[in-house]
Amino acid sequence: MLSLHRDWDDIMEKEDHQQGEEQEVKICDSSSETLATSLSLLGNHMFPDSVQRNDSSDSQLSDLAAAVEPCLKSEPSDHVTRRENEGPENGVPTQPADTEPEDADVENEQSDSGDFVAEMLAKAKLEEQGIGLKGRSSPLLEAGNDESPALMSHRDEDVTAESWRQHRKHVFVLSEAGKPIYSRYGSEEALSSTMGVMMALVSFVQSGDNVIRSVYSDGHTVVFLQKGPLVLVCVSSSRQSEQQLRGELLYVYYQIISMLTQASISRIFEHKKNYDLRRLLAGSEKILDGLLNLVDSDPSFLLAAVHCLPLTCSLRDSLSQILQKAITPNLVFSILIAKNQLLTIVQEKTVIEDTRLEPADVHLLLNLIGASSAFQAGEIWTPICLPLFNPDCYFYAYISYLDPPDCTVCLLLLSTDKEAFYAVAECKRKIEEAMVTQKSLSLIAKAQSYSVSQVGVSDLRHFMYKPFDVPDHYRQLSQFTSPEMEAPYSSEEEKMRLLDLYRYMHSRIHSTSRPLKLIYHVAERETLLAWVTSKFELYTCFSPLVTKACAITAITKLLRWIKKEEDRLFIRYPAKYSTTPNPSKSSRGAKSDQQDSTDNGFLSLL
Amino acid sequence: MGEPFLRVTAETQDHDASRRRPVQTLRVKMVLLGSSGVGKSSLALRFGKDQFRSTSPTVGCAYLTRMVHLSDVSLRFEIWDTAGQETYHSVTPLYYRGAHTALLVYDISRRETFVRAQLWLKELEKQYIPGSTVIWLIGNKGDLSEDRQVTEQEGRILADERNLFFTETSALSGDQVTELLLMIAHRVNEHMGAQQGGLSEWRGTSCVDLHQNNNIKPFNTCCKM
Ligand SMILES: Nc1nc2c(ncn2[C@@H]2O[C@H](COP(=O)(O)OP(=O)(O)O)[C@@H](O)[C@H]2O)c(=O)[nH]1
Ligand SMILES: [Mg+2]
Numbered sequence: 001m002l003s004l005h006r007d008w009d010d011i012m013e014k015e016d017h018q019q020g021e022e023q024e025v026k027i028c029d030s031s032s033e034t035l036a037t038s039l040s041l042l043g044n045h046m047f048p049d050s051v052q053r054n055d056s057s058d059s060q061l062s063d064l065a066a067a068v069e070p071c072l073k074s075e076p077s078d079h080v081t082r083r084e085n086e087g088p089e090n091g092v093p094t095q096p097a098d099t100e101p102e103d104a105d106v107e108n109e110q111s112d113s114g115d116f117v118a119e120m121l122a123k124a125k126l127e128e129q130g131i132g133l134k135g136r137s138s139p140l141l142e143a144g145n146d147e148s149p150a151l152m153s154h155r156d157e158d159v160t161a162e163s164w165r166q167h168r169k170h171v172f173v174l175s176e177a178g179k180p181i182y183s184r185y186g187s188e189e190a191l192s193s194t195m196g197v198m199m200a201l202v203s204f205v206q207s208g209d210n211v212i213r214s215v216y217s218d219g220h221t222v223v224f225l226q227k228g229p230l231v232l233v234c235v236s237s238s239r240q241s242e243q244q245l246r247g248e249l250l251y252v253y254y255q256i257i258s259m260l261t262q263a264s265i266s267r268i269f270e271h272k273k274n275y276d277l278r279r280l281l282a283g284s285e286k287i288l289d290g291l292l293n294l295v296d297s298d299p300s301f302l303l304a305a306v307h308c309l310p311l312t313c314s315l316r317d318s319l320s321q322i323l324q325k326a327i328t329p330n331l332v333f334s335i336l337i338a339k340n341q342l343l344t345i346v347q348e349k350t351v352i353e354d355t356r357l358e359p360a361d362v363h364l365l366l367n368l369i370g371a372s373s374a375f376q377a378g379e380i381w382t383p384i385c386l387p388l389f390n391p392d393c394y395f396y397a398y399i400s401y402l403d404p405p406d407c408t409v410c411l412l413l414l415s416t417d418k419e420a421f422y423a424v425a426e427c428k429r430k431i432e433e434a435m436v437t438q439k440s441l442s443l444i445a446k447a448q449s450y451s452v453s454q455v456g457v458s459d460l461r462h463f464m465y466k467p468f469d470v471p472d473h474y475r476q477l478s479q480f481t482s483p484e485m486e487a488p489y490s491s492e493e494e495k496m497r498l499l500d501l502y503r504y505m506h507s508r509i510h511s512t513s514r515p516l517k518l519i520y521h522v523a524e525r526e527t528l529l530a531w532v533t534s535k536f537e538l539y540t541c542f543s544p545l546v547t548k549a550c551a552i553t554a555i556t557k558l559l560r561w562i563k564k565e566e567d568r569l570f571i572r573y574p575a576k577y578s579t580t581p582n583p584s585k586s587s588r589g590a591k592s593d594q595q596d597s598t599d600n601g602f603l604s605l606l
Numbered sequence: 607m608g609e610p611f612l613r614v615t616a617e618t619q620d621h622d623a624s625r626r627r628p629v630q631t632l633r634v635k636m637v638l639l640g641s642s643g644v645g646k647s648s649l650a651l652r653f654g655k656d657q658f659r660s661t662s663p664t665v666g667c668a669y670l671t672r673m674v675h676l677s678d679v680s681l682r683f684e685i686w687d688t689a690g691q692e693t694y695h696s697v698t699p700l701y702y703r704g705a706h707t708a709l710l711v712y713d714i715s716r717r718e719t720f721v722r723a724q725l726w727l728k729e730l731e732k733q734y735i736p737g738s739t740v741i742w743l744i745g746n747k748g749d750l751s752e753d754r755q756v757t758e759q760e761g762r763i764l765a766d767e768r769n770l771f772f773t774e775t776s777a778l779s780g781d782q783v784t785e786l787l788l789m790i791a792h793r794v795n796e797h798m799g800a801q802q803g804g805l806s807e808w809r810g811t812s813c814v815d816l817h818q819n820n821n822i823k824p825f826n827t828c829c830k831m
Contacts, residue, residue, distance in 0.1 A: 283642050283689055287665070368665065378654060382666020382689075397666070421669070 159186035159194075170235040171252060171292055174199060177274040181230070182252075182285060184292055198233050202226065214242045225249040228262065229269035238500070241507035244302065248295050251360065254387040255291050258364045259284055262391035290371030294363075299499060302506055303537070305466045305480040306359050308342040311447050313567040318438060320344045320575035326430035330417040331579045332395065333357070334427075337410045338444050340370055345477065346575040358388035359478045369399060369410055379428070381421045384414075398424040402432060403441055452483040455561045457554040459546040461526065462489060462498065464539045465562055467570070481562065481569040488525075498526075502539050505530040509537070520548060529555065631673075631680040632805035634794050635704055638687045639726050640711035641719040645746040648777035649711065650687040653787055658778055665689055674791040679800055681791050682808045706794050706805065707740040712761075714745045714774065715753040720760070727768060738797040738804060741770050742790060748776040 157164055164186055172191070173182040178199035183191050202224060215222040223245040225232040232249040240248075257265070260280055268275050295301045311319075323334040323346040332351050336343040347357065368384065380399040385391065398413040398421065411431060413424050435441055452462055466480035489498045501523060508516055509532050521528045527542045529551050540558070542551055562569065636653075638646040647668065651657055654670030668687045673680060686705075710726055712719040723743065730741065743765045745756060758774055765772030771793065775782040798804025 284665075378650070378668045378670035378685075378687075380666055380668050384666075425669075 157186045159190045168236065168238050169292070169296065171249070172198065172233045172235075173252065173256070174231050174233070175269065175275070175277060176229045176231060179274055179276055181277045181281065182288055184289065199231065202231055221245060223249060225253065227253045228266055230256070230265070240503050241511070243510065243512065244503060244507055248292075248301070251291060251295055251301060251363070252288060254360060255288055255364055255367065256281070257387040257391050258368070258385050259287070261385045261394060262387065287368060287371040291364075291367045294367055294370070297496070297499070299464055299482065299502060300359070300363060300480070302503060303464060303466050303480050304359050305478040306342055306362050307482065308479060308569075308571050309338055309447050310450055310481075310568045311343060313572070315440070315443050315447075316344050316571065319440060320346055322431055322434040322438070322440070324575055324577045325434065326427040327577050327579045328415075328420065328423040328427055329579055330415045330420055331413060331424065331427065331577075332416055333412075333414040334577075335362075335365070335412040335414075337366065337369065337412065338408055338447065340366060341449075342571065343444065344571060344575065346577055349576045349578045352574060352576055355389065357477050358386075361386040361388050362477065365397070365412060369412065379425055383418065394418070396420065398428065400428055402435065409441060409444055449484045451486060454483075455558055457557050459542045459550060460540060460554050460558065461543060462486075462541040463558060464502065465558075466537045468535055468537070476574055477571065479570050498541060501526070501528055501541070505539055520551070527551065531555070629675075629678060629680050630800060631682055631808040632799065633808045634681050634683050634706045634791075634805060636683050636685045636707045636709065636790070637705045638685070638709050638711060639730075641713070641722045642689070644711045644713040644716075644719050645777045646711050647687050649709070649744070649746060649775065649783065650685050652777050652780060652783045653683065653685055656780070656784075658780065672787070674787060676791055676795055679795060681795065681805075683787070683791075705739060706798060707742065707790055709742050709744055710770070711744045711746050712756065713747050714756045714761075715747050715750040717755040720745075720756045724764065727770075738802070740790060740793045740797055742786070743770045743772045744786070745772075745774040746777055748774045748781055749779050
């Protein structure tokens, strides 16, 4: 098994020989040592009753090591030794003897969890920008996931509790001045000193003209991303690559931009450095929570592609035509969504000529719809920025469900005109009417995702296929197709485990230092094959007993099947309409015309 | 209030009704104001669909309609519920623009929302909203009486001082919600109904031509003195 894996990697690497960065650079320069020390001091100072670490993660780690063995061998990694050297109580004074918890002291810092981060940071090796970032493998695999996917609110969580630390992935957003803006778990107030520690770290490194990028410690990866006046931090035990985690932070940043625009955020902080951005984001935490849950559970984000619901070509075309006929000036995108997947999307002609709609923008829109059940109550009119389209401008989104009370089919119309509510609402009525006439809703209701068994390849359990071969002049949205996750991946835990395997394969394919074109990976309970060509990116999952030869045959069959079904699986040609003489002027061109930084314009409609 | 002949129906049933009684239908713009979490969206949902659901915080503006039939006229309430509009203080005047009625909502179990309601009122009074605008102070979550932090008396006193109407409601149980809508309908009709010419007529979606629609600025025309 082991050697198979190696051979394969080696063979495939021929295709892409960039071994230049193979040497590992360990950063142990004195500045980061000093920093680590100062942080541990800071941590001890602020959080006297610093607790001992969670031991459970250790047993998890040894499981993991066993599972991971095969892939470790292929990389000259020091993972195993690191694990031993950085045992919990090693080297870092986390428990000063002279302090006792004082119950009477109700200072915020006392009840904080800053020690968790400080401790981690203190133990960590700093890896800074510009210096090789390698030096670790990203093993994952059997990592348990004890986090229930329930959509309950984590705002009220006790940040001093062990359970708070155990979350697989923490995300924090703070302002450059260190003001808390968002925390995935626990309230930002309770965490303010944690955020302070992070900020201290960021500014320390900034002062040395380095931008801090990431910190590794046993079991955790801490990734920093600074975007303008915002600092985003991810503390993850998910064993994803730094690159992937940074990508996820970027989604969080974009979702914030989608609500406030980049221009107004910069303006606000130029004006007042320690502005409390939560004032503007009040009520939006759920949208960020929802985004992070999606990022963990939906491979669309990893693949940077949208997933559309399989539909017969004729039905998809007829839906596009319905949208094409219901237009009004300044309408730029009409999007139909069912079961959180795209049915069709129609775009304004000059806009599509100008630019390609980015999958990330669509993801943000889908998340916005998914995260707010309030949408189900009526028609919604809300300003929304598509950050990749133009980070400084608002569109005005009309959102309404077409099938109350089920609320599975959702219409999203984007206009550049904030006053257009009534005109756009009228478009919806036209669409509704046409859909009744054509009985579209019942046809949509029958549409489903498909089972992998339809492919007819016995050992194939699941796959994700993202084509690149759409001619560029179609300006098609990046898409991927994937069957339902079925047994043995039906439980949430198993689903997550498969996704983690995919994430691991993805990180190796997209590794900046050692990208691979093809990986044949024999894991304990399944065998995976990932393959990227100029035409597609493919991830497949087979039963563990499959042979390499079988897998290759299976993939040939799979590709043939996809080719045959592609009209059904993908939106083939983007539909267009023409509604605006020159929409690029109003939406994309000039910077936003807002005078007031907090004016997102929509209220003037009212 | 003693108006037994009045009834409120959901808009879906309205077609028959208006055919039987060919009365004029006037449009009424209603806005909901108040701190977040006081139950604005829940009240709007009660008004629009007579449901209660636990909803997520509102994104942008939600728009719902509800038809109310009075003896001589039908009113089509166009209800605007906004999210955290308190964060957009500089543009709130726009939010009030053309509103015929503003509901100032607080949560009887959270005193700070009552305090905030008074700030909202100051804001409202600073704006040049027409004197005819019907402003209603609403103490919501009346069902949470054991957690009550604002007495009914306090609410009523404030309302009297500022010349507002006042009602305590529960969006959860539906208590006083229908009654409230009827009372508002009456006041609006009295203050700016057909006689006063303060409301524009609603002609129904079927009559609205898409091309003309761009010119319709429904509420500006009628309310900008
Ligand atoms: N007990 C009780 N809860 C309510 C009532 N109205 C709303 N809520 C709850 O209060 C929370 C906030 O309501 P919401 O309508 O979203 O408030 P908004 O932010 O003002 O729109 C939700 O959890 C509602 O379920 C009520 O009359 N009684
Ligand atoms: Mg609301």
